[in-house]
Amino acid sequence: MSIELPIVNGKISTKALTYSNYSTPATFETIEIPATVAPTELLVKVKAASINPVDCILKNLSYTYLGSKKKVLGGDFSGVVIKAGESLEYKEGDEIYGDILSPMKSVGSFSEYVLFDASKATVLHKIPKGMSFSQAAALPIASATGFQSLNQYAGDLEGKNVLILGAGTSVGVNTIQFAKNHFKAANVVVTCSASSALKAKSLGADLIIDYTKGESAKVASTLEFVKENGLFDVIVDCVRDNSFFDITDAVLKNQKDNGAFVRVSGSKVFDYKNPKFSELLPSFRTLKYSFGAKFGCHAKFVEVFLHRDDNYGKVVEKLWNEKKFDIIIDTEYDALTQHKEAFDKVASGKAKGKVVCTF
Structure with a gap:
């Protein structure tokens, strides 16, 4: 396969979605x-890029005092390898997906061509057979975060109880599938709204707790499950639900029994359109719980930060080939002409799946 590159004076000219700071469109x-x-390094022709809330946050928190150097948006991508460094296993023509998020840098996925150091990509894998570029671009950050969240459990999750807070999020829908189809959890209980319940059920959730019915109903349903099925082995919090700290000790196993409370990035109260730096800081209740966990007073507390895990890609490919993995896409947009609508959709918090832009 050969692609004619737009080379001028030894450089590739590429259209990229750039900004200088929070005030510049x-x-x-x-x-x-x-x-x-x-x-x-890899040189890749980008076919699709997906948007994560962190993309909106980084752009809108790019204050002028941090500098006004041109930056390229995006981290998640899929595409075709044009050139591959001699030390890499990839070759020209390989179809790949990955995450190259580089805060405040001139490298980003919203570009017709990207050149990046493959050794520094937090996610980088070949696209499984039969998976589209849009589907592959929807995977990296959200899907890998869900996988790594469950990996925080110190033992074997097969036959165990898992609780996922925020199953309607992109991280949540991936976590359900990994918990049920890869880690083989016996019971996967989730919190989400009624509008997300059917999808969560179809992905493998055994019990849906509708958080919109109020705090008391949510607590009662959780305690009832524990009474009938035993304590949870791990809780994965995708939405920073601080209210759960009130009952965590009553529903989650302690550290001696490998109990783990895992929290991923994101917040149901975060304003992605106008974020404040203070919203990134942990709440007092979070600090109190994590401090107590360090001294064995609670289950293990883990804050998940995405890192390279080559086993993730193997698991995705296996589940995909077995038709046990669904990739949820809300909307596809044209990157060059509809990027504003796409980012606005993510910032609104109303997307029911990933938002993907195609090139």
Whole structure:
């Protein structure tokens, strides 16, 4: 396979979605990137890029005092390898997906071509057979975070009880599938709204707790499950539900029994359109619980930060080939002409799945 590159004066000209700081709109403009690759670098023709809430946060928290150098939006992508460094296992023509999120840097996935150091990508894998570029681009950050959240459990989750707070989120829908189809949990209990219940059930959730019915109903349903089925082995919190700290000790196993409370990034109270730095800080209740956990007073408390885990891609490919993995996409947009609508959809918090832009 051969793609004619737009090379001018030894550089590749590529349209990229750039911004300078929070006050400047994101616009596509032509930038130049090197046409050669270092031993650990990949040059990729991007086919699709998906948007995560963190993309909105980074853009809107890019204050002027941090500098006004042009930055490229995005981290999640899928595409075709054009050139591969000599030390890499990839070759020209390989179809890949990954995460190259680089806060405040000139490298981002919303670009027709990207050049990046493959050794620094937090997610990087070949696309499984039969998976579209849009589906692959929807995976990296949300899906890998869900997988790694369950990996925080110190033992074997087969036959165990898992509680997922925020199953309607992109991380949540992935966590359900990994918990049920890979980790083989006996009971996967989730909290979500009624509008997300059917999807959560179809992905493998055994019990749906509708958090919109109020705090007392949520607590009662959780305690009733524990009474009938035993304590949870792990809780994965996708929405920073601080109210659950009130009953965690009553529904989750302690550290001696490998109990783990795992929290991922994101907050149901975060304003992605106008974020404040203070919203990134842990709440007092979180600090209190995590401090107590360090001294063995509660279950193990873990804050998940995405890192490279090559086993993740193998698991996704296996489940995909077995038709046990569903990729939820809310909307697809054209990257060059509809990027504003796409980012607005994510910032609204109303997307029921990933928002993907195609090139």
